[in-house]
Amino acid sequence: MLSLHRRRWNGLKAVLVCLLGLVFFLPMTAQGATLPSDPVQADVGYRQYLTAEILQQRLKAPVGRDGIPTIDLRHFVIDLREENSDFRLQFYRELQSQLQRPGTPIGLDLSYSLVEGDFAGNQLGLRTPLYGEAFSPIFSTTEQEQLNRDRRRLFQLNRLSRSLLTSDLGFPDLQLMVFRGPLLLVQTQFQGQVDFSNTFFLRDLSVQGGEFEQGVDWSQSRFSQLVSFTGSTFNQTARFRNSIFFAKASFSQCQFRQKTDFSSSEFQQTANFNRVGFEQEANFNRTVWQGNADFAQSHWQGTALLTRNQFDQSLFLTESSFAQTVSFRESQFNRPVNLRGVILLDQVDFSDTRFAKAAHLNIPELQFDPRTARILGDPGQISQVLSIPTLRGNEILLRNLVRNFRQLEQIGDANQVEYLGQKLRLQELKLQLFSTNINRASSQRLQQVGFTAQQATEIVKTRQDHPFRSLTELMNRSVIDLATYIKVRNRVTANELWTPWTYLLAVFRWLGLSLLLTLTRYGSSFWLIFGIGLLAIAYFGGLFWFIDRCRRRLPVAILPAWGETLWMSGSFSLIALAGLSMIFRTAEAPWFTLAFLGGLILPVPLILSGVLYQRGRYHDLLEVSYFVEDGSMRQFRLLIGRLPIVPRFPFFRDRYEPILWNRRWSWLNYYDLSLINFLKFGFNDIRLRDRALPGLVSALVWYQWGLGLLYVGLLLWTLSRTIPGLNLFIYF
Numbered sequence: 001m002l003s004l005h006r007r008r009w010n011g012l013k014a015v016l017v018c019l020l021g022l023v024f025f026l027p028m029t030a031q032g033a034t035l036p037s038d039p040v041q042a043d044v045g046y047r048q049y050l051t052a053e054i055l056q057q058r059l060k061a062p063v064g065r066d067g068i069p070t071i072d073l074r075h076f077v078i079d080l081r082e083e084n085s086d087f088r089l090q091f092y093r094e095l096q097s098q099l100q101r102p103g104t105p106i107g108l109d110l111s112y113s114l115v116e117g118d119f120a121g122n123q124l125g126l127r128t129p130l131y132g133e134a135f136s137p138i139f140s141t142t143e144q145e146q147l148n149r150d151r152r153r154l155f156q157l158n159r160l161s162r163s164l165l166t167s168d169l170g171f172p173d174l175q176l177m178v179f180r181g182p183l184l185l186v187q188t189q190f191q192g193q194v195d196f197s198n199t200f201f202l203r204d205l206s207v208q209g210g211e212f213e214q215g216v217d218w219s220q221s222r223f224s225q226l227v228s229f230t231g232s233t234f235n236q237t238a239r240f241r242n243s244i245f246f247a248k249a250s251f252s253q254c255q256f257r258q259k260t261d262f263s264s265s266e267f268q269q270t271a272n273f274n275r276v277g278f279e280q281e282a283n284f285n286r287t288v289w290q291g292n293a294d295f296a297q298s299h300w301q302g303t304a305l306l307t308r309n310q311f312d313q314s315l316f317l318t319e320s321s322f323a324q325t326v327s328f329r330e331s332q333f334n335r336p337v338n339l340r341g342v343i344l345l346d347q348v349d350f351s352d353t354r355f356a357k358a359a360h361l362n363i364p365e366l367q368f369d370p371r372t373a374r375i376l377g378d379p380g381q382i383s384q385v386l387s388i389p390t391l392r393g394n395e396i397l398l399r400n401l402v403r404n405f406r407q408l409e410q411i412g413d414a415n416q417v418e419y420l421g422q423k424l425r426l427q428e429l430k431l432q433l434f435s436t437n438i439n440r441a442s443s444q445r446l447q448q449v450g451f452t453a454q455q456a457t458e459i460v461k462t463r464q465d466h467p468f469r470s471l472t473e474l475m476n477r478s479v480i481d482l483a484t485y486i487k488v489r490n491r492v493t494a495n496e497l498w499t500p501w502t503y504l505l506a507v508f509r510w511l512g513l514s515l516l517l518t519l520t521r522y523g524s525s526f527w528l529i530f531g532i533g534l535l536a537i538a539y540f541g542g543l544f545w546f547i548d549r550c551r552r553r554l555p556v557a558i559l560p561a562w563g564e565t566l567w568m569s570g571s572f573s574l575i576a577l578a579g580l581s582m583i584f585r586t587a588e589a590p591w592f593t594l595a596f597l598g599g600l601i602l603p604v605p606l607i608l609s610g611v612l613y614q615r616g617r618y619h620d621l622l623e624v625s626y627f628v629e630d631g632s633m634r635q636f637r638l639l640i641g642r643l644p645i646v647p648r649f650p651f652f653r654d655r656y657e658p659i660l661w662n663r664r665w666s667w668l669n670y671y672d673l674s675l676i677n678f679l680k681f682g683f684n685d686i687r688l689r690d691r692a693l694p695g696l697v698s699a700l701v702w703y704q705w706g707l708g709l710l711y712v713g714l715l716l717w718t719l720s721r722t723i724p725g726l727n728l729f730i731y732f
Helices: 002-034 039-045 052-060 082-099 141-164 395-407 411-434 443-449 453-465 471-476 482-488 500-520 526-549 562-586 590-601 603-615 668-679 695-722 724-731
Strands: 063-065 068-072 076-079 107-109 114-116 126-129 175-179 199-201 348-350 375-377 627-630 656-658 686-688
Touching: 052 068, 052 082, 063 107, 068 082, 076 082, 395 411, 411 500, 411 695, 443 453, 471 482, 500 526, 500 590, 500 695, 526 562, 526 590, 526 603, 526 668, 526 695, 562 590, 562 668, 603 695, 627 668, 668 686, 668 695, 686 695
Parallel strands: 068 107, 076 114, 175 199, 348 375
Antiparallel strands: 063 068, 126 175, 627 656, 627 686
8 A cells, every 4th residue: 555655646746846847947948939049040041932922912002111111021921032923023023113112212122031043133223324314203302413423423434434435336325223212131141143243223222131042243333322241251253344322331240151242342431341351353444432441351362463453532441351462553552551450371462552752661570471472662762651650569570571572682672671670670679768768767756647536646656576578568567548548659678677788779779770860861872871971071082182282371471373262163053962962862761861961070170170270380391282292193992901001111101102282183182182082982092191191181091091990881881781682682
């Protein structure tokens, strides 16, 4: 009996467990069936087949969408296949009659629907001649103005085409299919071909999240209002040839599985292609971008063709990746191109492109390997438009750019990139030397440069435990916001505490780098260093002539003749003008270059000359020149290893005679002396005499001779970097 009760009790418990399971499980199952986590799956689950009866009901009872009556065909399976031809003909006929009615435009909403078979969307529009006839009175005044814009444009193109033809050919009137109301295709799936070619959309077009299994054709279409293809997927070829987007166009997060064709299109406002994936060739040839073109974080796995493009505003390619060739050949850029963080796996071609004054290529953090990828451009131009704001984080990029241009034998561009890198290095040195160091500045000083009192206190507290190693560590402090960081980043630095000796070495390094950048553009401009040499040679030649020929006026004048003075003045002016023209044509800051050169050649010579004339000109051999020449021979000589004084050996001393004053060409000797002292070669060996020579005159000549050593070193270094053959010999 006990066992019987136990069996009954176990059976009752099993029934109770099953009932409780059904109570808790069935509601959860029902809830999961009606509200799945994936909204797309939920929408697909609600779809039903569209029949002729349902179509009639929806056509007779349009719903309101933003104040516009709209035919609601959402959540349907629309069968437009060949085997369902009767329904397909009725579908297009009924929709045409409704959408083409005069009066208020009517929209069409196919969101969350599945279209089986080919969809000829252009058949739903109103056939309208774009020129040659008057517009139908069905269009409102605003709609006629929008159509007139395209009419005038195509009429001008037609007239231009006729003028370029030798024979008079007839052009048929172009017909457009005009879609007056808004079209909504949100998350609509098309299993067949989609054809909206030659269609003018007067209202918004929304295709967000659409999926196209077969090819789509939007060629020669016009979009008057906002266009959105955000998140759509094109599994086959997508054609947008010769399309015009009058308003903002958004293709953000789209996926193009096959070839994409936007060639000869026109975007009159901002075009958004950020986070787009192009898995095959993307053709944007001959496209006009009147607004910003945003391709940020896009991925191009196939060839990117953007030849003959016109970018009136900025082009954004930030953090994009290119697996194959990118071509910008013959394009025109009027505003900056942002290539920050771009990854190049193949070559990018900027050949024959035109850059306006406001245009440049912003390339910080660009990544490419010069062994497999290349940056192509016109020699002498491409390097001029490259822009990198800071050196930190871009050292490898600069080295790769130099290697890239050297491999292409574009030596001038490689030198320009090195010059850019050294300019950034100089800015960094200047910031370290003369800006406020947050590791040692007082709280009051930190507030003066732009920090608040709370931020300055936090910085002082933090550096006591761990000194800052870079300015980016400021962003780790919760009290330092981005706005403050941007405001102070060019005023402060984060260096370790320098010793006086380390600081002095940094100062000398800054001065030496400034010398190289100012006088030679870091060895990248031969004509700049040559122009500086001409100016210095003319200056010292004129100074030597003046000191040697203008001795005194009383009691007996020792002065040059007027003819000699005119020849000397004219030649000095011509040589100096030639040097100045070279400097102003090649130097980045010509006035600063002249000031730097003036600091080297003006103060010491002028002080020596002033003291010489202040002491008076009374010494032996006053009526004989201070300079002597080797009278044994006259020939072009390389005098790199000799000093500006007469040798002590008697037989050598007998060969030197004072230069002549009574010849019309005597003034040339002074240029010869300046040329020998500065460049170490000349037409005759002219030196200082060794008897009755004022020490100030000797000091002046030796000063130029010392400057000449520095100049010859800079000149040879510049030549080694600018002569292609010598460059290849050195670097490879």
